[in-house]
Amino acid sequence: MPAITARGLRKSYSGRTVVDGIDLDVEEGEIFAVLGPNGAGKTTTVEMLTGVRHRDGGEISVLGLDPDRDGDRLSHLVGVQLQDSQLPDKMRVGEAIELFSSFYRDPVDGDELLERLHLAEARKRPFAALSGGQKQRLAIALALVGRPRVAVLDELTTGLDPKARRETWGLISGLRDSGVTVVLVTHFMEEAEYLADRLALIEAGRIVTVDTPAGLIADRTAGRQEIRFRLDGDADAAADALRALPDVHSVAVQGTTLVVTGTGDVILAVTAHIARAGLTARDLRVHQATLDDAMLTTGSDA
Numbered sequence: 001m002p003a004i005t006a007r008g009l010r011k012s013y014s015g016r017t018v019v020d021g022i023d024l025d026v027e028e029g030e031i032f033a034v035l036g037p038n039g040a041g042k043t044t045t046v047e048m049l050t051g052v053r054h055r056d057g058g059e060i061s062v063l064g065l066d067p068d069r070d071g072d073r074l075s076h077l078v079g080v081q082l083q084d085s086q087l088p089d090k091m092r093v094g095e096a097i098e099l100f101s102s103f104y105r106d107p108v109d110g111d112e113l114l115e116r117l118h119l120a121e122a123r124k125r126p127f128a129a130l131s132g133g134q135k136q137r138l139a140i141a142l143a144l145v146g147r148p149r150v151a152v153l154d155e156l157t158t159g160l161d162p163k164a165r166r167e168t169w170g171l172i173s174g175l176r177d178s179g180v181t182v183v184l185v186t187h188f189m190e191e192a193e194y195l196a197d198r199l200a201l202i203e204a205g206r207i208v209t210v211d212t213p214a215g216l217i218a219d220r221t222a223g224r225q226e227i228r229f230r231l232d233g234d235a236d237a238a239a240d241a242l243r244a245l246p247d248v249h250s251v252a253v254q255g256t257t258l259v260v261t262g263t264g265d266v267i268l269a270v271t272a273h274i275a276r277a278g279l280t281a282r283d284l285r286v287h288q289a290t291l292d293d294a295m296l297t298t299g300s301d302a
């Protein structure tokens with residue numbers, strides 16, 4: 001049974017429709033990413049799922065409850081990290097965790113959570129004195145302290161450095177492993193590819209695609225691969241020979257570097273040819289199409 005179902009979701013601001021009939025099913029225990037360009041309606045959509053924002057039309061069920069009608073009951077089951085979370089300037093990190101813990105029947109261990117999010121040393125620091133990354137990590141901690149069954153995380157790792165981002169991904173994978181359903185709004189394709197079981201692409205308030213990351217990549221890039229290597233010898237002659245191979249789509253010569261694109265068994269075809277011709281390929285690198293590549297092929301700036 002889906003943890004979240006939305007049908008015909010609509011929202012307008014001052015007569016301008018920004019969510020225009022969205023249908024969604026998020027399965028229990030999956031990480032579901034919401035992607036799309038700036039202003040597509042991602043935040044408005046997830047805010048309606050959590051009841052933070054009221055819908056103008058459509059139906060929503062989160063764990064069998066309606067966020068507009070059953071907000072109090074749902075607040076015990078859903079953890080929300082929204083963009084630009086604000087707390088009173090003087091509130092200390094430890095006080096915020098204690099306050100939010102007190103809202104829930106069975107909160108997690110606040111100390112352990114702060115430790116995992118590298119905030120233990122900032123426990124006594126007031127909100128106003130936190131760095132951007134610390135505020136971000138505190139927002140994640142506050143979303144998770146109530147041991148939610150559903151976590152809605154908007155721009156989870158925006159503002160975090162690469163190490164903190166990776167650690168946060170570990171935390172979110174762990175949540176899924178413990179059965180939590182996660183809805184994740186993100187602009188980082190690498191994050192969606194790494195974490196998401198499925199994703200929805202939203203453009204201009206409508207769902208364009210719902211797929212797995214691998215399915216979307218395969219669909220949009222047709223399994224395109226790129227191989228780069230340096231060649232000792234006549235690069236132009238080698239390029240001509242490579243162009244004649246099956247599965248090779250293009251060969252570009254950039255100085256002594258060859259860039260070959262293709263599909264199917266192109267890697268095998270190229271490496272076998274190099275060996276047969278007695279050539280040496282140095283610094284050989286293979287690039288498989290990523291979610292970033294898939295999104296760029298649609299012209300989206302998500």
Ligand SMILES: Nc1ncnc2c1ncn2[C@@H]1O[C@H](COP(=O)(O)OP(=O)(O)OP(=O)(O)O)[C@@H](O)[C@H]1O
Nearest residue numbers: 013014018036037038039040041042043044045187
């Ligand atoms: N409170 C509001 N009042 C008026 N317009 C709003 C309000 N909140 C959002 N909008 C507008 O609704 C549209 C959708 O905004 P939303 O924040 O849902 O998009 P988004 O996909 O999350 O964008 P981003 O990736 O930039 O966060 C935008 O054009 C935005 O300017």
